Amino acid sequence: MTATVEERKATNKALIDEVLKAYPEKMAKRRAKHLGTFEEGKPDCGVKSNIKSLPGVMTIRGCAYAGSKGVVWGPIKDMVHISHGPVGCGQYSWAARRNYYIGTTGIDTFVTMQFTSDFQEKDIVFGGDKKLDKIIDEIQELFPLNKGISIQSECPIGLIGDDIEAVSKKKSKELDGKTIVPVRCEGFRGVSQSLGHHLANDAIRDWVFDRTDPNKHPEFVSTPYDVAIIGDYNIGGDAWSSRILLEEMGLRVISQWSGDGTIAEIENTPKAKLNVLHCYRSMNYISRHMEEKYGIPWVEYNFFGPSMIEKSLREIAAHFDDTIKAKAEEVIAKYKPLMQAVIDKYKPRLEGKTVMLYIGGLRPRHVIGAYEDLGMVVVGTGYEFGHNDDYQRTTHYIKDATLIYDDVTGYEFEHFVDKVKPDLVGSGIKEKYVFQKMGVPFRQMHSWDYSGPYHGYDGFAIFARDMDMAISSPVWGLTKAPWKA
């Protein structure tokens, strides 16, 4: 880390040039636009984003079904989500995401279950609408406490011309206006998980908001302090360790989108006074809609690490009165000793350690503050499915000369880590074992490597413990056998 900023920029450029050599020329030209080095003062990271992956390069991305069923709808706990199509998509995403919830699974909540129409050849040939109709009846009979059904389309649905909207409307009518939501999140749509988020948001707008009687929950009484947490999927309990801070601030959280979320919370969200948005990428769409249609302002916030939390608490409080502003200061003060103790314990061991990140649509920038609170340095980051507005926002988090890689390929990421030799890599399950075998400590930053929560003050202590544990494990000293040169 004694290299100057200019030296690092040059090293990065050389690294990128090296990596591009491996591609056929036409492809190298296209990939070149997704790789770069951040120049301080620029409005974005200088890379293209949100476009098709090149075929055959080992992109890390998923598809629209993952963005809709996996990310947005799946965590809504009191609805049944049908993976509509062949068995695979639902199977591989069955309980794989740690969007925690409270409930009696199979009875009043259904998150960790796999509901599928298990499409067979005859369904492809003759269509699946009749089957879907029957499926809804079977769900009603066997899972009577479900509060709604969503239909998450897999690739074949859009290709064979099924009319899931007609089935949804028909069954909803038959079932006295039950919430039945068709979602056109077929995997071939868009270029990544991202369009799936958008389609999922639109489906909430069209099939929940626009069809819900505003007086559906007359018992609900508004207060001036009602807020909704938007875009927190409660990974390992993240939304709970965030919610507690908002409540301590004197706010009333009326809804969580969508970790540990319920359909009633979603239906009541238009009554919120403020939407606080954590994952901008996946839920900016519905936030903008609620602002437009219901006049609800929204504010992006960041609960990773004490510096960001402090800033966010004040920013959120600024939307409310002096009582809330004073309470926010109390909350900040209350947790200062815990934060100082965590930093005193872990910063000396982590100071100066370098990190390379590659995550989805928010965390490639959002977690940087938490690392910096521990004295760590993020030297490279990139998004699977970020858009240009994410890369713009990233400029406020990263330092000059940070290596940037959009929709990184397996080949590129391996090469970058091999040359940059960071002390820690933060990415996903498909990357973890590659880098550990190279002797590089690794923490999964989608699933929190089965740990968490990482949001909020309570979460920061766990984050610090885990980053330290990963880097300081004795195993990294054992990778070279003593008899090897």
Place this chain on the structure above:
Amino acid sequence: MSQSADKIIDHEMLFREPEYKDLLSRKKAHEFNHSDDKIKSVVEWTKTEDYKQKNFARDSLAVNPAKACQPLGAVYVANGFAKTLSFVHGSQGCVSYYRSHFSRHFKEPTSCVSSSMTEDAAVFGGLNNMVDGLANAYSLYKPDMIAVSTTCMAEVIGDDVDAFIKTSKQKGSIPEEFDVPFAHTPAFVGSHITGYDNALLGVLKHFWDGKAKTTEPLVRVPNDSINFIGGFDGFVVGNMKEIRRIFDLFGVKVNIICDPSGSWNTPTDGEFRMYAGGTTKEEVVAALHAKATIVFQEYCCEKTTKFIAEHGQEVVTLNAPIGVAGTDKFLMEISRLTGKPIPAQLEKERGELVDAMADSQAHLHGKRFALYGDPDQLLGYAAYLMELGAEPAHVLATNGSEPWAAKVQALFDSSPYGKGCKVYPKRDLWHLRSLLFTEPVDFIIGNTYGKFLERDTKTPLVRMVFPIFDRHHYHRYPTWGYEGGLRVLVMLLDEFFEALDGNTMDIGKTDYSYDIIR
């Protein structure tokens, strides 16, 4: 606050703290859930015979199936060949899912690429994706072979993979002579074992039958070697070691066709190896000339078996034999085919296994088991259970056929411990949940998804089926061979002892039975 820097608590304990208990109870007011009484009454109803009848009357909805789709099996096959890159033609989401599914089980990287077809490819076809995809994959990952399979999308729009590969070669994506075996693997037909079969057939067809009509088919010149095909196996790392050891002890020249045990077991020594081990092209070619092929899992290789037989070999099909008689049969087939005697070492191991079974039989005798998984595997486990005097009361395979079910019934009929046992083809784990309430058993043999059944019915789960995500390194140990039988025995016993100890440690109430010697 409950969090402290000295004693950091995470999701396991944090949310049991009073401030979070309060938070969760405040949240409830916004959920507008059903009443506790209503919830309780439905909970109880799901345990009844009435619910079971309605549950079994389902003909459209699948809930918690115990199967995956074809391309998963195709990726497994590709990883079983030396320096071979798996290439799935179609939507890219699928590939990420296959990779994460295998990686969560093996705790290893799983390489695979997609041709990343998107909406325009749905309209115009995926030719360009194949052309560019093969070129990119070849340049970046430098494989010796690329094995192509397909996702739903490519299948529904009818992409002609054979033609696309040929066009790609014409356009210079890859050299003309570069091996690209392929298979059509539609996810709406069969399951992951069907994909294994189709993909393996694709590889054999490619090498034996003239590489998609681009060269002369090979001519078989029979010799004394034999082939071994393991099938889709979540314990392949431990099992292939055992299989190779067995053939070594016999002194037999064996071509093991499709061996991903190297690819899913590379060391952490500072170097990432994208390719490791696997069946070589020479071995695939040599396999044509073998005297016979042993197919260890019949239902993973139905088409492949027919193909090999048509090429003049004797094919011995087994059903993942586990335990004493099953392994005896396997070894006696090797002996019969090769003329070599059963090695003394293996006979010793047989005796050691029988010895272990005799030592422990009292604890498993009469115990009722529910088991689910792949068809062949279930035949193997059911037979072994009956050797232990245990009862495979419920045997369930979501991807099991009627002929398979008949085979299971015949197995039941062959032993007094099969009396009253039932087989359930094409049922799922929500069906099994009903059975565990209406006809309870002592233990479940299944995969990680069975933990939901354990939670709901308090029936202990033994993880001996793919995938296993929430226990580590089981796949490194065999379940096949006498050694594997011993490992399976210990797993069954450990679960029994854990359950018994757990049930007898209530101080002053039940711990009179908390024996130190069992």
